[in-house]
Amino acid sequence: ENYIFGKFDTFCKRLEKITFMINTMENLSDLQNVKMEGFDKIYVRYQTIINSTKSKTYDVLDHRKQEFDNDYMEFKCQIDGLYQSMQTFMDSWFEQSLTTERMLDLLGKFVRIAGPQLDLTDKYFMLLQRFGRDLDLIRRTYQKQRENPPIPRNIPPTPDMKKVIKNYNKMAAVLLEFEVLYHRGWCRAVDFAQNGLHASLLVRHPETKVKILFTNSTVSMFINYAAKQFSAFMESVNSSLAELKYMAKQVSDTLECRIERVLHEMTFTALVDLPEDNLVEAHAFLEMTENIVASAGQALSIQSQQLEHCMYQLMDGLTQKLKPDEFANLQDPAEKVKEFMDSKPILSEFNEQITYYSKLEAEIDELPSHYKVGSVQFDTQNLKLAMVQECRSWKRAFGTALNRKTAMEMDEIYSFIENLSKQLNRPINDLDDVRGAMAALKEIRDAQIKIDMTIEPIEETYALLSKHELLFQDGNAERVDGLSYAWKNINAQVPTRNKTADVKECASLEYKFWNSLLHKAFKE
Numbered sequence: 001e002n003y004i005f006g007k008f009d010t011f012c013k014r015l016e017k018i019t020f021m022i023n024t025m026e027n028l029s030d031l032q033n034v035k036m037e038g039f040d041k042i043y044v045r046y047q048t049i050i051n052s053t054k055s056k057t058y059d060v061l062d063h064r065k066q067e068f069d070n071d072y073m074e075f076k077c078q079i080d081g082l083y084q085s086m087q088t089f090m091d092s093w094f095e096q097s098l099t100t101e102r103m104l105d106l107l108g109k110f111v112r113i114a115g116p117q118l119d120l121t122d123k124y125f126m127l128l129q130r131f132g133r134d135l136d137l138i139r140r141t142y143q144k145q146r147e148n149p150p151i152p153r154n155i156p157p158t159p160d161m162k163k164v165i166k167n168y169n170k171m172a173a174v175l176l177e178f179e180v181l182y183h184r185g186w187c188r189a190v191d192f193a194q195n196g197l198h199a200s201l202l203v204r205h206p207e208t209k210v211k212i213l214f215t216n217s218t219v220s221m222f223i224n225y226a227a228k229q230f231s232a233f234m235e236s237v238n239s240s241l242a243e244l245k246y247m248a249k250q251v252s253d254t255l256e257c258r259i260e261r262v263l264h265e266m267t268f269t270a271l272v273d274l275p276e277d278n279l280v281e282a283h284a285f286l287e288m289t290e291n292i293v294a295s296a297g298q299a300l301s302i303q304s305q306q307l308e309h310c311m312y313q314l315m316d317g318l319t320q321k322l323k324p325d326e327f328a329n330l331q332d333p334a335e336k337v338k339e340f341m342d343s344k345p346i347l348s349e350f351n352e353q354i355t356y357y358s359k360l361e362a363e364i365d366e367l368p369s370h371y372k373v374g375s376v377q378f379d380t381q382n383l384k385l386a387m388v389q390e391c392r393s394w395k396r397a398f399g400t401a402l403n404r405k406t407a408m409e410m411d412e413i414y415s416f417i418e419n420l421s422k423q424l425n426r427p428i429n430d431l432d433d434v435r436g437a438m439a440a441l442k443e444i445r446d447a448q449i450k451i452d453m454t455i456e457p458i459e460e461t462y463a464l465l466s467k468h469e470l471l472f473q474d475g476n477a478e479r480v481d482g483l484s485y486a487w488k489n490i491n492a493q494v495p496t497r498n499k500t501a502d503v504k505e506c507a508s509l510e511y512k513f514w515n516s517l518l519h520k521a522f523k524e
Contacts, residue, residue, distance in 0.1 A: 014063045044463045049078045083117045100130045258310045262303050269296050333397035350402045361391040399470035406461045407476045417490050
């Protein structure tokens with residue numbers, strides 16, 4: 001009994017933990033709707049936590065899997081850190097000079113997202129104090145100005161006010177009439193433009209030639225169209241039509257003279273010869289029929305090979321007629337990405353490529369899974385799956401290249417911060433240590449703008465990869481969360497390091513160096 005119900009209790013506790021994780025993720029899903037400066041980093045951190053949680057491959061309902069408990073504790077720690085980041089972000093906003101309305105709106109957003117998890121007591125108290133001061137200011141302003149209210153700028157005194165209002169109303173009526181007239185004229189112009197857009201541009205000539213139908217509406221809409229460009233377009237159309245007719249004639253001749261003729265001959269191939277006059281014994285008839293079938297089989301085999309050869313020639317001819325750029329997408333993604341990387345692309349160009357294949361994948365998903373042509377139904381499900389997989393391969397190829405490029409930049413920044421941190425934490429015992437510390441401080445000042453401009457694109461990079469569900473199990477998405485923190489820490493050490501050599505320490509070093517100098521001078 002204890003064994004059975006003990007397992008049941010363990011399973012129930014596992015369900016409670018899963019429920020907590022799901023509720024937490026649903027409660028924080030509104031983070032994507034917060035549009036505030038600097039809040040996107042918090043949302044990227046939330047997306048990283050969600051993606052990391054969803055990427056677990058084991059069965060979370062199996063209470064025997066102990067990995068879940070570790071992942072659950074890690075999830076709680078990450079969520080607590082996320083709440084702490086939101087608390088810090090909110091505190092920084094309330095430290096600014098905000099209006100009462102802005103403070104109320106900001107407080108409502110954070111209450112809706114994570115109210116029970118944030119410390120909002122002092123914010124409510126601050127808001128009530130601000131609201132009380134506003135009411136007191138309004139009361140005192142009213143008491144002061146109620147007998148003689150201030151007149152706004154460019155407003156005449158009270159006796160002339162009625163006259164001004166009357167003139168204003170007349171002017172408003174004239175302007176309104178003017179606006180109505182122009183609106184009606186615009187509506188008539190739109191109707192005329194629609195008629196022109198609905199007019200036919202291409203019609204078939206009685207001699208099966210294509211030409212432009214220049215009606216009054218089309219002339220008025222396309223009067224500025226370049227005749228040279230149109231002539232080149234028509235030449236291209238006529239050339240393509242001529243090639244199509246030639247190809248169609250070749251296909252028709254091949255089908256008629258080489259394929260249908262052979263098929264027609266094959267239908268008249270005799271497999272048995274029945275004697276009409278003389279009687280034939282059974283064994284003789286069987287022997288004669290076997291010889292006829294063997295001979296016909298050889299002839300049919302040769303004709304089948306001829307048909308196969310003709311069909312291959314026909315398919316090769318059709319393939320050669322197609323433009324090579326129609327098969328550009330069959331290029332190896334690795335080669336295409338290598339060419340792309342040789343051009344030293346920026347983040348916006350990566351975004352363009354990845355977004356293109358994401359949209360293309362969505363368009364392919366929306367295609368029907370089968371088509372009906374007469375009595376034949378074509379199943380396209382497998383083709384759709386192959387095309388979707390191809391889009392994902394291209395998207396992941398670009399994502400992998402972007403992740404590798406950004407990881408190298410992130411490694412350089414971390415290495416730079418680590419080296420400078422070692423130099424700044426080194427104790428100052430002599431002039432060489434002073435020179436080293438000053439050199440490190442100079443490096444930080446020189447590299448500050450460059451690193452600040454590099455960290456933001458790195459964070460945007462992993463936000464882009466997370467948006468398109470391009471996840472990599474290399475830890476880079478988690479490392480980016482600590483990049484800004486590490487850089488802020490190293491910058492925070494600069495003023496601290498400048499204050500390290502205080503008066504006493506400087507006096508001690510000065511006395512030590514002075515004694516050393518005197519000792520060497522007297523010795524010489």
